[in-house]
Amino acid sequence: MTSIGARLVLAASNTARSVGQSLDRLGASLEVCKYADKLVPSTRFVAVDGISPTVSPYTAFVAPSASVIGDVTLEKGASVWYGATVRGDVHKVVIGENTVVGDRAVIHVAKIQGDFPSVIGKNVHIGPGAIVHAATLKDNAVVGPSAQVLDGAVVEANAVVGPGAVVTPGTVVKEGEVWGGNPAKFVRKVTAEDMQLSSENILDTLELARMHAFECDKDxxxxxxxxxxxxxxxxxxxxxxxxxxxxxxxxxxxxxxxxxxxxxxxxxxxxxxxxxxxxxxxxxxxxxxxx
Known part of the structure; x- marks a missing residue:
């Protein structure tokens, strides 16, 4: 009896499978717009118009969820953290040695209204959620969390843009100054303590980046x-x-x-x-x- 029951179950399952396959083919034939599921490719490194990002073999860390797109150069010790986007699709982006691009930060360029790359120097710290759009940040500059530095603006060496500040297009934040507000204005001069803290943050983040890179590369x-x-x-x-x-x-x-x-x-x-x-x-x- 057990053998007969097993054969009945097997026959019923084969029949059900055949009916299901037939219905699937019928449904596919009735489709007006053909649709096919596709795997979503990684956006960690993406080429645009045949130009791929140039990443130094000594770059500290590019997070798996970060996106580095097009004509982008990452130099030694640079790190791009989780959810950040560096997009060099219509112009170039250069990110210097030991520079930190924080979580969810966005770096972009301009071509339609104005013609500006984004050029970022050495030991620059770009905070979480910050936006650098077609601007220049010189060595040791700091852009605070959620701050914006917009088209054609320049943040000179050892200058600080405070958290949430908006540096309007074409503005120059002079060397050794702290700016804040919206629109950003001069607040005070940078102190030796400010520069010491910034230097320590860069070194601490570099060490942390290497640890994250080691863990993310594990098989x-x-x-x-x-x-x-x-x-x-x-x-x-x-x-x-x-x-x-x-x-x-x-x-x-x-x-x-x-x-x-x-x-x-x-x-x-x-x-x-x-x-x-x-x-x-x-x-x-x-x-x-x-x-």
Whole structure:
């Protein structure tokens, strides 16, 4: 009976599959506008009119969710963070050494109304959500979070545009000045403390960028090893032989048993370790029971 029931189920499933395929073909034949699902390509690096971004092999970090598009040059130590867009589609963008383009920042150029590239010097810090549109930022300049520097504007060396400020088209923020407001105006002179803080931020971000780049470049095998190491570190008794993260199979041999791991240190393969563990638990529980 079981065999007959199995054959009936198999026949019914084959019939249902055939009917479904026929209906799918019928529906496709009735379509007026043909539609095909397509994989969404990565927008991390995109060519425009045959021009691809030029990225230094020593660039610190370009986040997987960032977009670097067209005629863009990223120099040594530069970092483009999560959700940021650098778009050199109708003109060029140059980003100098150790410059930081913060999360969700936008750097663009101009060609239709005016003809301006975006040229950004060394050690420049562009804050999260900031916009640099067809402007020039010279060495050590700082553009605060959500600030805007617009077409043809120039922020000279060691100058600071405060958070949320809007530097209007054609404006020049002079060297060593702090500007703020909308439209942005001179606020005060840059202090030595300001410059020290900016320099420290650049160095800290460079170190952080390298760490993010290392983690984002891991393949599936490395991620699985990390997960194994984490599981081992959170479950292994401290008295057990320490697991060596990244250890090659031929390394760390113990008593001819091979490299230690989760199975090697179990009480099944090492009963004496189980006895020690039980004795340790009894000793720990003894003061409580006597009280």
């Amino acid at each position: 599936l095998e490395q991620l699985m090893k990390d997960e194994e190491y984490y599981e081992d570190a959170t479950t292994r008794d401290p008295d057990y032989y320490p697991y060596q993260h990244g250890e090659a199979p031929e390394q760390g041999d113990v008593l001819g048993q091979g490299s230690p791991g989760l199975i090697f240190d179990s009480v099944l393969t090492n009963p004496e370790e189980g006895l020690k563990l039980n004795q340790k638990k009894k000793a720990a529980a003894a003061p409580h029971s006597s009280g």
